[in-house]
Amino acid sequence: MAIERAGVIGSGLMGSGIAEVLARSGLDVVVRDISDEAVAAGRARIEKSFDKGVSRGKMTEDERSAALGRMAFTTDMAAMADRQLVIEAASENEEIKKSIFAELDSIVEDESAILASNTSSMPIIRFAQATSRPSRVLGIHFFNPAPVQPLVELVTSVLTAPEVVDEVEAFVSGVLGKEPIRADDRPGFVVNALLIPFLFSAIRMYEAGHATKEDIDTGMVKGCAHPMGPLRLADMVGLDTCFYVGQSMYAETGDPAAKPPLILSRMVDAGMLGTKSGRGFYEYG
Ligand code: CAA
Ligand code: NAD
Numbered sequence: 001m002a003i004e005r006a007g008v009i010g011s012g013l014m015g016s017g018i019a020e021v022l023a024r025s026g027l028d029v030v031v032r033d034i035s036d037e038a039v040a041a042g043r044a045r046i047e048k049s050f051d052k053g054v055s056r057g058k059m060t061e062d063e064r065s066a067a068l069g070r071m072a073f074t075t076d077m078a079a080m081a082d083r084q085l086v087i088e089a090a091s092e093n094e095e096i097k098k099s100i101f102a103e104l105d106s107i108v109e110d111e112s113a114i115l116a117s118n119t120s121s122m123p124i125i126r127f128a129q130a131t132s133r134p135s136r137v138l139g140i141h142f143f144n145p146a147p148v149q150p151l152v153e154l155v156t157s158v159l160t161a162p163e164v165v166d167e168v169e170a171f172v173s174g175v176l177g178k179e180p181i182r183a184d185d186r187p188g189f190v191v192n193a194l195l196i197p198f199l200f201s202a203i204r205m206y207e208a209g210h211a212t213k214e215d216i217d218t219g220m221v222k223g224c225a226h227p228m229g230p231l232r233l234a235d236m237v238g239l240d241t242c243f244y245v246g247q248s249m250y251a252e253t254g255d256p257a258a259k260p261p262l263i264l265s266r267m268v269d270a271g272m273l274g275t276k277s278g279r280g281f282y283e284y285g
Contacts, residue, residue: 001112003027004027005030005083005084006022006027006028006084006085007083007085007086008030008031008087009033009100010032010090011032012033012038012089013145014118015033015087016031017049017144017147018089018118018146019042020050020146020147021146021147022176023046023068024063024067026175027070027175029071029072030071030072030073030083031073032073032074039074039075040073042073043073046071047068049147050068081107081109083110083113084110084112085116087116088100088101088117088127089117091244092119092244094126097117097119097122101117101127101130101131102130102131105130105131105132111133112136113136114137114167115137116137116139116140117137117139118139118140119139119141120141120192120241120245121189121249122248123187123252124138124139124185125157128157128160134157135164136160136161137157137159137160138154138155138164138165138168139153139156139183139189140154140168140172141189141191144237151179151180152181153183153190154168154172154181154182155182155183155184155185155189156184156185158185168180187249187258188245188258192249193249196242196257196258197257197258198230199233199234199237200242200257200258200261201230201257202220202230202231202234203261203263206281213231216229216230217229217231231281232282234274234281235280235284238275239264239268239273239274242264246259267280
């Protein structure tokens with residue numbers, strides 16, 4: 001059965017980007033966050049991105065209006081009842097995510113619906129076990145910014161049914177036009193298992209005073225052709241998200257490379273969350 005009605009839980013950086021991708025691909029999308037302010041911020045982020053898409057010639061004005069017309073924004077979880085696919089993109093917190101999956105399990109009516117998490121690092125099996133339908137739960141991990149990055153990691157738990165992964169793979173490539181790769185349910189999957197230790201090395205280098213933040217970033221941009229340096233990238237991901245992802249990976253693996261640097265913890269405590277709060281390693285207008 002074709003997936004036509006999707007839900008997204010969380011309208012932060014990733015939830016809004018994922019909702020945008022789904023709506024631009026022709027799906028009817030309901031986006032849910034916990035407060036009117038969060039929902040309004042998510043909607044504003046999507047409208048701004050649509051404006052950029054139009055100005056860059058990636059979509060027409062008509063496509064913009066049609067995509068927005070396919071989206072609904074709410075704080076009411078009950079709006080997920082008739083969804084065929086729900087992607088959870090709430091904050092990187094295991095307890096929050098488990099309670100969302102338990103709630104979705106009791107609300108989403110279609111037993112063949114697919115329940116997915118956009119978690120960066122956490123075990124998919126724990127979310128699957130919060131439901132009565134673990135075979136229909138998997139990770140669908142988009143990359144930031146979701147409307148631009150082609151990659152989507154498909155993360156299968158030991159209980160995910162093979163036909164569910166096949167169906168999602170066909171949907172991600174055929175309908176969303178993204179490039180899927182498959183990964184086991186291991187901390188950080190493929191990309192973050194490599195990326196987080198890299199970002200934390202750069203933060204430790206800065207913390208130790210080996211080089212300025214600008215020179216660390218310029219080094220990787222001009223020396224290795226990265227599109228942006230690691231400190232600017234950490235700001236874009238969100239320093240809170242980087243911290244929680246590292247914390248979860250370190251708790252599971254004990255790998256010191258995944259242990260969040262102390263300065264990251266202090267910056268998060270100070271509300272310096274990167275681009276989204278206006279201040280991280282850099283300042284944003
Ligand atoms: N809608 C449609 N297209 C858009 C768009 C939008 N809203 N915004 C930008 N684009 C398009 C542009 O038109 C452009 O396309 P062309 O190349 O065809 O012209 C392309 O996207 C790049 O856009 P910009 O010129 O505005 O941006 P840029 O060249 O300055 O690149 C960037 C910005 C995409 C963020 C780039 O710096 C980049 O890729 N940085 C690295 C990002 C990265 O590593 N992300 C992964 C983070 S880790 C993660 O996500 C996982 C996790 O779990 C934490
Ligand atoms: P964010 O902080 O921008 O947004 C999180 C949103 O979740 C907030 O709007 C918050 O209000 C909302 N939320 C919290 N509890 C909720 C609940 N019970 N129901 C609905 N919404 C709730 O975070 P983000 O960067 O969008 O990250 C979201 C998820 O995506 C995390 O799991 C993160 O690890 C993952 N992820 C992040 C990135 C990135 O680069 N930021 C990339 C890929 C994956």
